[in-house]
Amino acid sequence: xxxxxxxxxxxxxxxxxxxxxxxxxxxxxxxxxxxxxxxxxxxxxxxxxxxxxxxxxxxxxxxxxxxxxxxxxxxxxxxxxxxxxxxxxxxxxxxxxxxxxxxxxxxxxxxxxxxxxxxxxxxxxxxxxxxxxxxxxxxxxxxxxxxxxxxxxxxxxxxxxxxxxxxxxxxxxxxxxxxxxxxxxxxxxxxxxxxxxxxxxxxxxxxxxxxxxxxxxxxxxxxxxxxxxxxxxxxxxxxxxxxxxxxxxxxxxxxxxxxxxxxxxxxxxxxxxxxxxxxxxxxxxxxxxxxxxxxxxxxxxxxxxxxxxxxxxxxxxxxxxxxxxxxxxxxxxxxxxxxxxxxxxxxxxxxxxxxxxxxxxxxxxxxxxxxxxxxxxxxxxxxxxxxxxxxxxxxxxxxxxxxxxxxxxxxxxxxx
Numbered sequence: 001x002x003x004x005x006x007x008x009x010x011x012x013x014x015x016x017x018x019x020x021x022x023x024x025x026x027x028x029x030x031x032x033x034x035x036x037x038x039x040x041x042x043x044x045x046x047x048x049x050x051x052x053x054x055x056x057x058x059x060x061x062x063x064x065x066x067x068x069x070x071x072x073x074x075x076x077x078x079x080x081x082x083x084x085x086x087x088x089x090x091x092x093x094x095x096x097x098x099x100x101x102x103x104x105x106x107x108x109x110x111x112x113x114x115x116x117x118x119x120x121x122x123x124x125x126x127x128x129x130x131x132x133x134x135x136x137x138x139x140x141x142x143x144x145x146x147x148x149x150x151x152x153x154x155x156x157x158x159x160x161x162x163x164x165x166x167x168x169x170x171x172x173x174x175x176x177x178x179x180x181x182x183x184x185x186x187x188x189x190x191x192x193x194x195x196x197x198x199x200x201x202x203x204x205x206x207x208x209x210x211x212x213x214x215x216x217x218x219x220x221x222x223x224x225x226x227x228x229x230x231x232x233x234x235x236x237x238x239x240x241x242x243x244x245x246x247x248x249x250x251x252x253x254x255x256x257x258x259x260x261x262x263x264x265x266x267x268x269x270x271x272x273x274x275x276x277x278x279x280x281x282x283x284x285x286x287x288x289x290x291x292x293x294x295x296x297x298x299x300x301x302x303x304x305x306x307x308x309x310x311x312x313x314x315x316x317x318x319x320x321x322x323x324x325x326x327x328x329x330x331x332x333x334x335x336x337x338x339x340x341x342x343x344x345x346x347x348x349x350x351x352x353x354x355x356x357x358x359x360x361x362x363x364x365x366x367x368x369x370x371x372x373x374x375x376x377x378x379x380x381x382x383x384x385x386x387x388x389x390x391x392x393x394x395x396x397x398x399x400x401x402x403x404x405x406x407x408x409x410x411x412x413x414x415x416x
Contacts, residue, residue, distance in 0.1 A: 015153030016195035052379025070361020090118025144290030246402025252374030281333030289338030
């Protein structure tokens with residue numbers, strides 16, 4: 001199945017913004033943050049807790065904004081404007097990560113929170129554009145192709161950034177590791193900006209509601225009516241609760257993995273190489289999930305991914321060596337893209353297209369509020385016990401609850 005121009009332009013945004021996920025969320029920024037906190041004489045478990053708290057604060061802000069902005073964006077002409085606004089916040093603040101240095105770890109966390117708001121906010125509207133660029137029959141394939149492109153696209157600027165950091169680490173170039181990290185953030189912002197141009201140029205809002213005189217107050221009324229008539233969308237909201245739990249576990253593992261590996265004593269260079277190879281593993285598996293969903297159904301493949309992540313949590317508890325971390329990272333790579341892409345497309349099939357932003361606003365608010373609980377849980381348990389592995393193991397309950405609720409939501413959908 002070949003993608004058309006709009007589908008390709010939409011999927012290419014995953015190629016663009018995944019550079020942020022790889023460099024800022026997962027690898028170089030967490031390691032850079034560890035360097036700053038080490039120089040400030042903050043112990044490892046406490047710095048891991050601070051990193052978790054920062055992620056929680058950022059996602060809480062996005063969660064508050066998501067439903068209102070999403071509902072307003074259903075009006076004709078608003079979706080693209082909101083997308084571009086948050087996209088600009090994201091790339092500008094990502095470039096500004098290069099400003100804090102030395103012991104300015106608190107300032108770094110503040111700027112990082114801005115990058116999360118920009119990145120996550122733009123994704124609300126990007127996800128909602130899925131219903132505008134394709135139909136339900138192609139939705140799984142298009143969504144998984146976006147994630148697949150993201151895994152490959154993110155590796156290109158990341159490899160460049162990683163080479164700069166490694167060369168600086170071994171004194172092969174006349175800059176410090178601090179400076180190399182700062183350059184990485186600027187490179188990431190440029191990559192993100194350039195490859196978003198096709199999305200801005202070619203993707204249009206096809207499904208919308210005609211504008212009203214007071215869009216803000218009208219949006220609140222629409223949200224109220226949605227909850228008032230929640231029985232009409234019961235399976236959809238049960239799915240959102242299921243998604244709340246299992247995607248929390250996924251996001252937590254993504255955001256805390258580098259800090260966890262660092263606490264285990266794995267070198268920064270080894271972590272970067274491991275996480276780079278994980279991207280190459282994730283690329284074919286994301287596509288595979290899309291194709292298998294056509295044969296075995298979307299919900300079946302979501303169950304498979306949840307089971308794999310449950311196994312990951314158990315294995316992570318017994319992690320001791322760099323080889324163990326290698327195995328764990330490759331296992332994450334097999335299902336990370338699949339569970340995210342199929343959750344997006346499965347939800348896209350459930351929502352009324354004219355209200356896609358409103359419902360994707362709820363989709364994102366459930367995802368963002370979930371992302372508050374997981375990192376906070378890991379950070380709190382790590383700080384209380386002095387062992388990060390205890391926090392990671394506690395995430396397993398989120399996958400179990402998510403699986404149970406997912407089954408209930410699909411049973412309701414079949415009954416309707």
